[in-house]
Amino acid sequence: MSAPAPETAAPVVSAHGVGKRYGPTVALHDVSLTVHAGESHALVGRNGAGKSTLVSILTGLSLPDTGSVEFGGVPAPPLSKQDDWKAHVACVYQHAMVVPQLTVAENLFLNRQARGGFAIGWRKLRRQARELLDSWDVAVDVDTPAGELSVEDRQFVEIARALSYGARFIVLDEPTAQLDSQAIERLFERMRQMQRSGVTFLFISHHLHEVYEVCQAVTVLRDAKHVLTAPVADVSRPQLVDAMTGEQGGLSVRDAASRDPLAVDAAEVLTVDALSGDGFHDVSLRVHRGEVVGLAGSNASGKHQVAETVYGLRSPSAGTVSVDGKPLPPGDIPAAVHAGIGCVPRDRHHEGLVLEHSIMDNATLSVLDRMGPAGFASPSARHDRGARALAAYDIVAAGPEQPVADLSGGNQQKVVLARALESDPRVVVLINPTAGVDVKSKEALLAVVDRVRAEGKAVLIVSDELDDLRLADRVLVLRAGAVVAEHQAGWSDGDLVADIEGVGLHD
The missing domain is CATH 3.40.50.300 (P-loop containing nucleotide triphosphate hydrolases)
Known part of the structure; x- marks a missing residue:
């Protein structure tokens, strides 16, 4: 049996x-x-x-x-x-x-340090933390502050x-x-x-x-x-x-190789000359009117730092950034905005939005000085611009007064893009513009990028996603803080990734 x-x-x-x-x-x-x-x-x-x-x-x-x-x-x-x-x-x-100020050991046993008593046995706590991490093969120093x-x-x-x-x-x-x-x-x-x-x-x-x-x-x-x-x-x-x-066809992204080439006499709008700073060195690039230039690389490549230096969030140690031939003061975001740079930062929650404020307040942050005396904009003026943003960027919301904290990630990112473009900039810097959004939101965001390019804006797009970079007329690859390759539109995934990772290259 x-x-x-x-x-x-x-x-x-x-x-x-x-x-x-x-x-x-x-x-x-x-x-x-x-x-x-x-x-x-x-x-x-x-x-x-x-x-x-x-x-x-x-x-x-x-x-x-x-x-x-x-x-x-x-x-x-x-x-x-x-x-x-x-x-x-x-x-x-x-x-x-x-808790960034506490050590790894303290975070592992937060609110459990004393184990029923009042005194904390620090030596025992560190030993238990090390044993726990070792048991799961996590090679981290238990005395390191978690924020590091x-x-x-x-x-x-x-x-x-x-x-x-x-x-x-x-x-x-x-x-x-x-x-x-x-x-x-x-x-x-x-x-x-x-x-x-x-x-x-x-x-x-x-x-x-x-x-x-x-x-x-x-x-x-x-x-x-x-x-x-x-x-x-x-x-x-x-x-x-x-x-x-609920639709057939998947993500539709327009490849730059499928559109007409850039006019040979297109004006140079953004000029970066021999720029060096935290995590990168001697980076030069040009972006012309109606052109999209991509920056690719690993998170440690320096690509994010380059873009953040271009729009003034970081100060360079050497080199210059110019718009229409006029050098910008280093590390000065208001000066960059005034010169015609709009930016979608890489972290919408901490750098792109005031979450507890409304859609209309967030969408008009970059143009308040243009909407009334001393930066005062009437509620009706802000409401009108917020309503225009809802329609122009297909933001799904109850209305312009809705707090952006209530929106989905894709709609929040559309608000960030609306704010960046509200000032009608000549240069648009986009850092991971579709991070954490769904397929259709990604498609909508990239369609807006293609639209502003067609209007004649110069676009610098930095992304970890190959789909985002397909909009670019050229993609510059950074590795260890330096530009190591340039790919024209129509590049293959394998060639671009090989340069990003530093594999399969000929010395």
Whole structure:
């Protein structure tokens, strides 16, 4: 007589018919999700699809109006028992959730240092922190202030902290958004190692190629509803994009190689001569009227610092930046704006928006001095410009008065772009302009870039995403702070990536 078949293990987490409303807004409607032990399960969808709301429910931050959540077949704890939630699940967010002034050891055991007493045993705390990090192969000095960690190391520390509570289900929310390609591959390899040790991941990303690289299953949300759950191997990328958008065709990006070449007599608008600064040296470039020039490279290449120096956020140690032949004073953002430079910075939350203020206030920040005496702009004037921005950039919102904090990531980025263009600049500097936005928002943002190029503006675009760089007439590649290659429109992915990574090159 054969032995009975073993019972199938209960899923690590199951959400059944979950619904959530915020006033008249339906954030989730009858959504179900099942994640099995030891897998990486992708959760994808456009901004506003319901991903963040579902994560808040799965991690015990909010209670569903309908439906239920189970861990290992057992109902989820009450929201009041947060320690019980931490034993089941944790979320590592794109933005740091550590206390930067405290050491790694202190962050790992925050609010658990004394272990029932009043005195903290610092030597024991550091030893326990080192043992915890060693057990998960995280090579970080426990005495380092968390604020000095790289994004990559900070994420591993946050994962280790979650695992120390006993959780074996980790939500990774846009974990690669601030990592270069080598750090991303290290993250993926660490995820695979942890999966073999019994850790399960819910992986959220707008980069669909990452889903195919590291995940075994995928769930798609659209318009607050569940659309698809399937093995990744059974879903092609076009099918996945169609599921996310409800439309066929996927991302449509106009390649610069398909448009008419730049006029030979186009005026030179932006001139960068022998520019050096923090992380780069001796960089020179020219951008003409109606031209798009891209900067590519790893996060350590210096490309971001070059762009930030061009629009005045950083001061160079040598060299000049000129607009229409007139040198700009170094490190002077107001002077750059006055000279005709508009910028979309790389971090919309900290550099691009005042989150608690309205759409109309954010969209007019760069032109208040033009809207009334002494920088005073009447509410009606700001409302009119805000309403114009909603229409011009297809911003989905209740109205110009809505706080930008209430918008999806894609719509927030559209507000940042609206602000950058409101002053009608001659030069537009775009740093990671489509980071953290969904497929259709990305398409809309890039369409605006193509439109302002056609109007005759000079565009400098810095991005980690190849789709963004396809708009460029030329792409300059930086490595170790220097320009090492230039690619004309029509470049191949392989050639550009080879130069970015420094592989396959001839000395």
